[in-house]
Amino acid sequence: MAKSPMRVVVTGAAGQISYSLLALIARGDVFGRDQPVDLVMLDLPFAKDAMEGVVMELTDCAFPSLKSVTATCDQTEAFTDIDVAVLVGAFPRKPGMERNDMLAKNAEIFKAQGALLNTVAKKTVKVLVVGNPANTNCLIAQKYAPTIPKQNFSALTRLDQNRATAQIAAKAGVTSDKVTGITIWGNHSATQYPDAWHGKVNKDGAEVAASAACNDNAWLKSDFITTVQKRGAAVLAARKLSSAMSAAKAIGDHLHDWICGSEGRWVSMAVTSDGNKYGVPEGLIYSFPVTCQDGTWTVVNGLEISEFSREKLTVTADELSGEAKYAAEFLEKASA
Numbered sequence: 001m002a003k004s005p006m007r008v009v010v011t012g013a014a015g016q017i018s019y020s021l022l023a024l025i026a027r028g029d030v031f032g033r034d035q036p037v038d039l040v041m042l043d044l045p046f047a048k049d050a051m052e053g054v055v056m057e058l059t060d061c062a063f064p065s066l067k068s069v070t071a072t073c074d075q076t077e078a079f080t081d082i083d084v085a086v087l088v089g090a091f092p093r094k095p096g097m098e099r100n101d102m103l104a105k106n107a108e109i110f111k112a113q114g115a116l117l118n119t120v121a122k123k124t125v126k127v128l129v130v131g132n133p134a135n136t137n138c139l140i141a142q143k144y145a146p147t148i149p150k151q152n153f154s155a156l157t158r159l160d161q162n163r164a165t166a167q168i169a170a171k172a173g174v175t176s177d178k179v180t181g182i183t184i185w186g187n188h189s190a191t192q193y194p195d196a197w198h199g200k201v202n203k204d205g206a207e208v209a210a211s212a213a214c215n216d217n218a219w220l221k222s223d224f225i226t227t228v229q230k231r232g233a234a235v236l237a238a239r240k241l242s243s244a245m246s247a248a249k250a251i252g253d254h255l256h257d258w259i260c261g262s263e264g265r266w267v268s269m270a271v272t273s274d275g276n277k278y279g280v281p282e283g284l285i286y287s288f289p290v291t292c293q294d295g296t297w298t299v300v301n302g303l304e305i306s307e308f309s310r311e312k313l314t315v316t317a318d319e320l321s322g323e324a325k326y327a328a329e330f331l332e333k334a335s336a
Ligand code: NAD
Pocket: 011, 012, 013, 014, 015, 016, 017, 018, 042, 043, 044, 047, 088, 089, 090, 091, 092, 109, 129, 130, 131, 132, 133, 134, 156, 157, 158, 159, 160, 188, 242, 243, 244, 247
């Protein structure tokens, strides 16, 4: 029997990530070629013409699973009856702007979008936040959408996981598909902790620990971590634009595994901490290793955490607690 269409909204639809992402979704690479999609694009009014151009291109691709495509600047229209919301649009950090100023600007955007999703989206909607600061923006959207289950909110750290996996693959001399179990802990920021200690590499038909395949623990404790932590900045410095193609690929990977299942593999997603795992405070949107089945993620529990790792898990949790506190204070003051 034919599947009923899935209604998917992408915000920031005229931006550079969306230019790659929309085609992945429309082609069926994310939800499957047999899953019809009603695609909704949302951006600010100044970007309306650019969005219309992308609509023309999507139409001209003649994708069989793209049932309809709508471009709008009306948030209510965009979020009504939505099944999947990919929140890419955000206020960018401008030269000279403090990180807290950017947090504050985005807190207002994600408060409004969370409240609107709460009112008009399906209660089963799955929300992926990409716009930075992604973890804290997700926390805010979730807070203002109290009738949508907390399980249904996540933020993107899959790009970091893919970056880390590619680094391990290169070091071990294999292709990326031979590497599993690489984890990103914490914030999508320079404090994130890329962790290869539970990773595995399939080399010459045998599965070995990633640390054995890399055979360089000093590198795993230093350059591997900093390369992944600073990769976004390195791409930005080289391209004069932030990562877009790789971000779109990671969004597709995240959505596919969350909604269609991760088939037992563990993947990294920033999700709500229940306060009972790995010492992460309750309520933070923190990147954990998870498995996904039937649209539900479950944190991989009970991994051994060394002293070295423990310290790094705490640093990134502390940063997230600080961001959450700042955003909450800002929103409280703004509504007083
Ligand atoms: P971009 O500037 O090319 O596009 C952003 C688009 O969002 C613009 O068209 C803008 O008009 C729109 N927009 C801004 N506010 C909006 C709002 N309130 N509603 C709807 N649309 C809005 O940026 P980009 O390169 O596509 O990146 C988008 C965001 O993703 C940035 O915040 C970036 O830092 C972030 N990002 C996150 C990750 C991650 O791994 N989490 C990776 C890469 C980029």
